[in-house]
Amino acid sequence: MSSRGFWRSPSARSLPGSGLGLSIVERAVRDIGGRVAIENAPGGGTLATVELPCAPPGA
Numbered sequence: 001m002s003s004r005g006f007w008r009s010p011s012a013r014s015l016p017g018s019g020l021g022l023s024i025v026e027r028a029v030r031d032i033g034g035r036v037a038i039e040n041a042p043g044g045g046t047l048a049t050v051e052l053p054c055a056p057p058g059a
Contacts, residue, residue: 025050 026036034052041047 022048 022036022038029036029050029052032053034050037049037051039047039049
C-alpha cells in the first residue's frame with residue numbers, strides 16, 4: 001500500500017464518501033502487525049486483501 005497516507009485523486013471528487021476508509025484500515029492493520037494489499041480486480045473494481053497475525057495457541 002501507499003506509504004504516503006491518505007490521498008484522494010482530483011478525478012474522484014465527484015464520488016460520494018470521504019475516501020478515508022482504506023487509509024484507516026491500513027493503519028489499524030499495520031498497527032497489529034498485519035498487511036493490506038490492493039490490486040485491480042479482473043473485470044474491473046478493486047481487490048483488497050487483509051492479512052492479520054494469528055494469536056499463539058492458548059493466548
